Amino acid sequence: MRMMATALAALLAGAASAQAQISVKLGVLNDRSGVYSDLGGEGSVVAARMAVEDFKPAGKGIKVEVVAADHQNKPDIGSSIARKWYDQENVDVILDVPTSSVALAIAEVAKEKNKLQLNSGAATSDLTGPKCTLNTIHWAYDTVQLANVTGGAMVRAGGDTWFFLTADYAFGHALERDTTAVVLKNGGKVLGGVRTPFPSSDFSSFLLQAQASKAKVIGLANAGGDTVNSIKQAAEFGITQGGQKLAGMLVFINDVKAIGLKTAQGLNFSETFYWDANDATRAWTKRFMSRINRAPNMTNAGVYSSVLHYLRAVEATKSKDPAKVVAWMKANPFEDAVFGKGYVREDGRVMIDAYLLEAKKPEESKSDWDLLKIVAKVPAEQAFRPMSEGGCPLVKKG
Numbered sequence: 001m002r003m004m005a006t007a008l009a010a011l012l013a014g015a016a017s018a019q020a021q022i023s024v025k026l027g028v029l030n031d032r033s034g035v036y037s038d039l040g041g042e043g044s045v046v047a048a049r050m051a052v053e054d055f056k057p058a059g060k061g062i063k064v065e066v067v068a069a070d071h072q073n074k075p076d077i078g079s080s081i082a083r084k085w086y087d088q089e090n091v092d093v094i095l096d097v098p099t100s101s102v103a104l105a106i107a108e109v110a111k112e113k114n115k116l117q118l119n120s121g122a123a124t125s126d127l128t129g130p131k132c133t134l135n136t137i138h139w140a141y142d143t144v145q146l147a148n149v150t151g152g153a154m155v156r157a158g159g160d161t162w163f164f165l166t167a168d169y170a171f172g173h174a175l176e177r178d179t180t181a182v183v184l185k186n187g188g189k190v191l192g193g194v195r196t197p198f199p200s201s202d203f204s205s206f207l208l209q210a211q212a213s214k215a216k217v218i219g220l221a222n223a224g225g226d227t228v229n230s231i232k233q234a235a236e237f238g239i240t241q242g243g244q245k246l247a248g249m250l251v252f253i254n255d256v257k258a259i260g261l262k263t264a265q266g267l268n269f270s271e272t273f274y275w276d277a278n279d280a281t282r283a284w285t286k287r288f289m290s291r292i293n294r295a296p297n298m299t300n301a302g303v304y305s306s307v308l309h310y311l312r313a314v315e316a317t318k319s320k321d322p323a324k325v326v327a328w329m330k331a332n333p334f335e336d337a338v339f340g341k342g343y344v345r346e347d348g349r350v351m352i353d354a355y356l357l358e359a360k361k362p363e364e365s366k367s368d369w370d371l372l373k374i375v376a377k378v379p380a381e382q383a384f385r386p387m388s389e390g391g392c393p394l395v396k397k398g
Contacts, residue, residue: 023063024314026052026307027091029081029106030121032070035199035225036098038254040121040299042068044096046291047300050284051307060315067091071102073199078102079109086113092320093118093310095303100124100171110135116322118310120302123223123250124174125385128349132392135322137329137348140302141272143171144385146249147179149270149354149378154217154247155186162247163215164193165206165230167222172198175221175249191215196222203230204237211239223250228258235263252297256359256371264359264371270383272354273301273338274372284337295369301338302350309334309344342380347392354383 098121
């Protein structure tokens with residue numbers, strides 16, 4: 001009888017344990033085949049899986065699954081996938097989501113379905129401004145940070161007249177808007193600008209307009225393949241040789257690799273992660289590159305960091321309830337291998353330090369991905385917009 005009682009107790013304990021297990025499903029939704037595929041794509045899936053491994057969920061009563069899909073940079077496709085994931089496939093969190101127009105659409109779906117979006121791929125600061133919700137947290141970077149760090153540095157260095165080449169959708173518009181504000185605040189002027197189709201392979205006519213403006217700085221309010229193409233074509237036109245400077249308002253290390261240091265050398269831009277910043281980032285990058293043959297960028301780092309912080313919140317609250325999880329994420333600062341220390345503000349903005357980077361000269365590079373040098377480290381409070389200025393309805397007044 002005692003053996004039977006012991007066996008029954010063990011069985012009941014096992015059943016209770018199984019019932020107590022929390023199953024989490026994470027969906028990486030990004031561009032896997034187009035102009036932004038090198039910025040997120042499979043790299044962000046790798047980063048998400050690395051975060052799950054490092055969290056060691058099995059020993060904590062949590063089961064985690066990672067799935068992925070391609071939104072093709074189209075809001076309607078992104079929204080359709082999000083609804084299917086949330087409604088039919090039990091996805092709890094959507095990750096990455098580059099392309100600001102898609103991210104804004106997903107934010108509305110997440111709010112409607114009471115699920116979460118942990119965004120590290122989109123740039124628009126509206127995600128933590130007038131379009132903020134309790135269901136979206138914005139990791140990695142945004143258009144205000146890019147404008148403050150890169151735009152501010154260039155104006156202070158003498159680049160006080162600007163002309164913009166702007167990708168004609170939500171991201172480009174927000175980046176031009178936020179950079180213009182920084183230029184004007186620092187005493188500069190905007191001489192003009194042109195909206196470019198997204199995506200585009202031919203920037204020749206737009207670059208000629210920028211060249212004719214005689215602005216000291218040509219601000220590239222674009223990203224990914226568009227940035228690579230515009231910088232390469234600017235070199236063909238001899239624009240920088242003529243004395244004008246290019247401001248890559250959103251540049252990733254992958255772009256510098258695609259452009260090549262011969263053309264990219266001297267280009268200043270901002271990221272919140274650089275693989276060679278310290279011992280922790282170098283060790284993490286070594287692991288990342290053992291799985292995918294390219295260096296990680298701040299989007300990939302943001303996915304890793306967001307997954308880790310989310311899973312810690314699930315463990316701490318013993319729940320997937322978005323309100324409980326988000327409240328814990330905002331109440332508790334984090335520290336990880338990619339960003340170091342950070343915290344989540346009331347408006348959903350993740351506060352981490354930023355870097356002003358510069359592309360090296362070819363002779364300065366000592367290895368395949370040794371492409372950049374850190375010019376300055378900018379504290380989070382200086383890089384990102386003050387919460388009181390964002391217009392987020394979640395922020396308490398007074």
